[in-house]
Amino acid sequence: MKETILEILTDIRGDIDFEEETALIDDGLLESLDIVAIVGEFNEEFDVEISVEDLLPENFNSVDAMVELITKAQE
Amino acid sequence: MAFTSFNFLVFVAVIVAAYYLTPIKGRWMTLLAASYAFYLISSPKTFIFVIFTTVITFFGGRYIGQQNDEQKAYLAEHKDEMSRDDKKALKAEVQKRKRKMVALILIANFGVLAILKYFKTYIELAFAAIGGVQLELGILIPLGISFYTFQSAAYILDLYRSKISHDTNIAKFALFMSFFPQIIQGPIARHDQLAAQLYEGHKFSYENFTFGMQLILWGFFKKLIIADRVAILTSEVFENYTDYAGGVVFVALLFYTIQIYADFSGGIDIARGVAQMMGIEMSHNFMRPYFSESLSEFWRRWHMSLSFWTRDYIFYSIALSKFFGKLGKDMRKILGDRVGKLVPVIIAQYATFITIGLWHGAEFKYVAYGLYNGTVIVLALLLEPYFKKTLEKLHINTESKFWKLFQIVRTFFIVVFGRMFAKAMSFSAALYMYGAMFRPDMGGGFSETILTLGLTNIDFYIILFGCIVWFILSLIQERGGDKDNTYIRKKMAEMALPLRWIILLAGFACVLVLGVYGPGYDAAAFIYRGF
Numbered sequence: 113m114k115e116t117i118l119e120i121l122t123d124i125r126g127d128i129d130f131e132e133e134t135a136l137i138d139d140g141l142l143e144s145l146d147i148v149a150i151v152g153e154f155n156e157e158f159d160v161e162i163s164v165e166d167l168l169p170e171n172f173n174s175v176d177a178m179v180e181l182i183t184k185a186q187e
Numbered sequence: 188m189a190f191t192s193f194n195f196l197v198f199v200a201v202i203v204a205a206y207y208l209t210p211i212k213g214r215w216m217t218l219l220a221a222s223y224a225f226y227l228i229s230s231p232k233t234f235i236f237v238i239f240t241t242v243i244t245f246f247g248g249r250y251i252g253q254q255n256d257e258q259k260a261y262l263a264e265h266k267d268e269m270s271r272d273d274k275k276a277l278k279a280e281v282q283k284r285k286r287k288m289v290a291l292i293l294i295a296n297f298g299v300l301a302i303l304k305y306f307k308t309y310i311e312l313a314f315a316a317i318g319g320v321q322l323e324l325g326i327l328i329p330l331g332i333s334f335y336t337f338q339s340a341a342y343i344l345d346l347y348r349s350k351i352s353h354d355t356n357i358a359k360f361a362l363f364m365s366f367f368p369q370i371i372q373g374p375i376a377r378h379d380q381l382a383a384q385l386y387e388g389h390k391f392s393y394e395n396f397t398f399g400m401q402l403i404l405w406g407f408f409k410k411l412i413i414a415d416r417v418a419i420l421t422s423e424v425f426e427n428y429t430d431y432a433g434g435v436v437f438v439a440l441l442f443y444t445i446q447i448y449a450d451f452s453g454g455i456d457i458a459r460g461v462a463q464m465m466g467i468e469m470s471h472n473f474m475r476p477y478f479s480e481s482l483s484e485f486w487r488r489w490h491m492s493l494s495f496w497t498r499d500y501i502f503y504s505i506a507l508s509k510f511f512g513k514l515g516k517d518m519r520k521i522l523g524d525r526v527g528k529l530v531p532v533i534i535a536q537y538a539t540f541i542t543i544g545l546w547h548g549a550e551f552k553y554v555a556y557g558l559y560n561g562t563v564i565v566l567a568l569l570l571e572p573y574f575k576k577t578l579e580k581l582h583i584n585t586e587s588k589f590w591k592l593f594q595i596v597r598t599f600f601i602v603v604f605g606r607m608f609a610k611a612m613s614f615s616a617a618l619y620m621y622g623a624m625f626r627p628d629m630g631g632g633f634s635e636t637i638l639t640l641g642l643t644n645i646d647f648y649i650i651l652f653g654c655i656v657w658f659i660l661s662l663i664q665e666r667g668g669d670k671d672n673t674y675i676r677k678k679m680a681e682m683a684l685p686l687r688w689i690i691l692l693a694g695f696a697c698v699l700v701l702g703v704y705g706p707g708y709d710a711a712a713f714i715y716r717g718f
Contacts, residue, residue, distance in 0.1 A: 164503045
């Protein structure tokens with residue numbers, strides 16, 4: 113799953129080193145437009161329903177947090 | 188009571204002293220008493236509206252919070268017996284109940300805002316027309332109504348999204364809704380960021396106390412030396428706009444861009460400084476916005492508490508909703524992959540900027556202001572691939588300093604031109620002034636006319652001096668990667684004591700000597716106080 117997520121993220125923002133960053137939201141690296149694109153891709157790729165309620169910074173700050181978010185949503 | 192009045196300074200001094208003299212556990216009560224006293228002194232006739240919003244938001248919030256707690260407890264207790272579908276059904280049912288309460292509270296709060304701020308005149312006219320009833324909905328708009336209404340909405344929506352827990356003490360919640368430094372012009376606070384800080388007592392800290400005072404001094408510098416001086420020229424030109432053309436109109440527009448930033452950020456600095464003297468850290472509202480490289484970046488650095496509010500509660504609510512998600516999918520078939528995907532984002536972007544426009548008032552010029560900003564950002568989004576290709580063809584290095592500087596200057600002027608809608612007397616006045624800017628002046632000559640607008644040669648030099656000081660400090664902050672606007676104050680704290688005092692006394696002397704003090708020494712009202 114992590115590989116696919118990294119692929120999606122790099123597709124949307126090629127200029128960010130997603131494997132290293134752990135404060136993507138807190139440091140303002142990801143913008144609102146990126147978030148919308150990322151959530152759209154996640155929902156489609158993993159067949160989940162990530163909604164506006166899941167938009168907490170801690171869910172999007174790092175790739176690992178996103179893996180956790182999607183795993184939870186799939187439960 | 189204006190921030191720049193002598194009375195306010197006395198009020199702050201008394202409250203800060205009272206705060207630290209109260210036993211630590213009861214300090215929030217001092218703040219509540221101070222906040223209500225401040226409101227009753229400043230806007231006594233409209234006090235009832237704050238109480239109304241506080242009470243219904245508190246009880247509505249408690250209901251939603253209890254729904255969250257009960258659902259959580261039930262799920263924890265019956266975790267093993269419930270299937271995935273059972274859990275889904277339970278969540279859906281609870282959500283339905285919460286949604287009804289959210290709708291009720293939002294309609295009530297925004298209803299009051301709409302009646303008092305947007306439709307007051309129409310309702311009074313309607314009553315007069317129907318039954319000859321002379322209805323007076325109050326001459327005053329409740330002080331800070333937009334700020335506390337938006338703040339209450341954020342609280343309710345955060346509870347709905349289970350982001351926060353509900354407040355259990357109505358008196359404490361009343362403080363969160365009325366905290367006196369922020370009631371006038373924000374920043375619009377989030378419950379999880381501010382409430383706990385208000386409720387817990389803070390021990391006296393030398394750093395907070397002095398940092399707070401320094402921030403207040405800096406706020407006065409911007410407000411009294413720059414904003415109120417520039418205001419003399421802008422008021423003259425914008426209020427008598429048919430009398431002016433050519434370069435004078437452009438200077439007025441440019442000066443307004445300086446004025447609104449100095450005025451609003453100065454007021455916010457005073458508010459944040461007062462709070463910091465009591466150990467309370469309010470959220471930032473400005474991050475050197477005029478250094479932005481694009482308009483969307485500008486909106487992440489300007490009036491941040493409002494733009495983040497609209498992002499979280501309007502932009503995301505639309506862009507990530509099921510309905511618009513489906514619309515985006517359908518649109519991909521018609522408009523292609525890229526543009527189709529952007530459809531929900533574009534709709535959300537326009538809704539966001541129309542809200543920001545309307546936030547200032549109901550007049551069409553504010554809608555136009557929102558549409559202008561929305562359109563520039565949407566066009567940038569749609570044309571992005573073409574811009575990229577053009578840049579590649581022209582071999583422009585987008586990482587070069589020159590290109591970044593070009594982008595900053597370009598964004599600045601996009602902002603300057605858009606501000607015409609917000610400042611002009613009306614939408615048609617804005618259009619007239621755009622035209623007038625490109626016509627030759629009225630015959631007086633630019634250098635003569637500019638000195639008849641209420642400012643002397645010396646005033647222009649003082650404005651230039653103020654802006655240079657401000658620019659240099661901003662540049663130092665920007666270079667130092669200052670994220671919480673404390674960089675300069677921390678650097679100053681490291682300086683030798685005599686040097687620090689020379690700087691502070693010079694700043695104080697500047698405000699006293701160069702500040703614009705109107706008749707009775709009451710400075711001009713803050714622009715955002717009216718919103």
